[in-house]
Every structure is written in C-alpha cells, then in structure tokens.
Amino acid sequence: MNKPAVLHLFPQVDITKIKSTKDLECSSKPHKRKPNQINDLDLENWKSLDHIWTDSLWLIPQRDNSGSHTGEYHGNFVPQIPRQIIQRYTKKGDVVVDGFLGSGTTLIESQRLGRHGIGIELLPGVAERAKQLIYGECNEHNVYNEIIVANSADVGAKGKIHNALKKAGKENSNLVILHPPYHDIIRFSDNPNDLSNTCSVEDFCNSFGTVIDNTTFHLQKDKYLVIVIGDKYSNSEWIPLGFYVMQEALKRDFKLKSIVVKDMQGNRAKQNQQQLWRYRALNGGFYIFKHEYIFILKKQ
C-alpha cells in the first residue's frame, strides 16, 4: 500500500502509531529531506501555510479586486484561482502559460508572484486590454511577459509558445492554465476560431483537445495542466462539459491529481434572473448550477 504523502517527510515514523499530527512533530531522528521540486512552499513550516488551500471545495466569498483585477471582463475567473494554483505548482522564475488569456488574470498573478507569463488570446482587442492591465502593474520581480494574439487550437500556437520561451531564456514551461469558453454559454465573438462558436459539443471537445496538445507540448514532464470549466444545459439536459474536457486530457499523457469544485454564487450571468431560474428548476426537474470545476493534471 502507498504511504500517505505526508509520511514521506517523516520516513522514520511508524505509520501504525500515528494518531495525530503531534506524533509527527515528536519524531526526533534527523533525516535527509528531498528538496521541494514543485513549489517554493516551506514544508518545514507547513503549519504557517494557512493561505494555501488544500481542500477540494473552494468557497470564495469575494473576488480579489486589487490593482489591475478590475473584474470588467465578462467571463473572467477570480484571481484567487490562478494565485492558489501558481503558488502550489510553480517556483519563482518558472513559466506559466495561459491558452485563453482573456483579461489577463493569470498573467497579473504570475507577474505578482515572480513567474514569467505567456498568454494566448484569439481576439486582438481583448489581448490589447489584457496588455494594458498586465503592464499597468509594477513588474517588481522583473519577469518576462508575452501576450500572443493567436488561435490556441491552431498548430502554429506551438511554435509561438516556443519562440516566447526562447525569449524568456527557457526551454520549457512549468504550468499550463486553460480557462476556455464553456462552449456557447457566453459567445466571446463571431470569429469562427473562437471555441464559443464551435457548432457542437463534440467539436468543442475536439478543438479543446488540440489546444491541450499545442499548449502543453513544451510543458515539462511532471508539471501541471490546470483546466477551469463549468457545465451547461441544452435541450433540458445537463451537459457535463467539465468531465468531457477532463477526458480529453486523460486521453493524453496526464494523470488526474485532483478535481476541485468551486462555488459560483456570484455569477453575473444569472444574478438578475435568479427567480426565473428557480422556477425553471422546480418546473424542469433540475438543479441550478452553483459550481464549476478545476481539474488538476500532471504530465507523465
């Protein structure tokens, strides 16, 4: 049987005798600990890491609206999502790639945390605004940022990421975050390459699979791909987009590490229509979406 992860830190501890974390503290024999390869968190002082979430249910009462996080872009995610992920799965100086940049939330956070950022966005106007927001903040760790206007589902995106990595003096990226359109729930444009315009769920999943191929091509082995997505309704049916896109990743060389469920109580799309949705739910025999998913996958 595999030992729980925490016991790897205390290899001399007899697993059968542990009743509480106190027993871990009492283990007195010194031992060599492997250096932390994934992040900069100080596990010697793991009790001081209250700001790092380890539960699979994320209830976020308020979005972070500090600095450039204006929340103005319809369809953005709360900055706490990339912040938690970047702190957990990268180190300072690593490279974070976002394949659906939108208003640049991920790159604002990676810059604040001292990670280089590469973002791809299909729509030039949206990319331009993201640039303003990202460059509007102080780049105190002097990281490299590149905003690429391109179709993430086009094979050319691979080469563009490669060139950006080269400019940053890197061979590989260390984290890929993908927050795609939730199929056609919000139409971002009438550009035919926009994933919100794919004509069926199947097409959406196929294009999303190609985005995974392109954006994770340079992702270092043993590093992480994180997908943020919610489900949708169509013709009185719950369409589990989240699990479909997770499957796309699992068809490739990724191991599922966690599924986080995040609440979306404040979702603006439905705020004014809550009563209508409640009536529809009661009448139609379904439940109203109040959550979305964060899939955490490790490249093999």
Ligand SMILES: C[S@@+](CC[C@H](N)C(=O)[O-])C[C@H]1O[C@@H](n2cnc3c(N)ncnc32)[C@H](O)[C@@H]1O
């Ligand atoms: C859900 S939003 C991402 C929001 C972002 N996380 C933020 O916080 O602002 C999805 C974005 O993907 C963009 N997009 C859609 N299809 C794309 C494609 N094929 N390639 C690149 N970007 C695409 C849309 O224009 C939209 O800005």
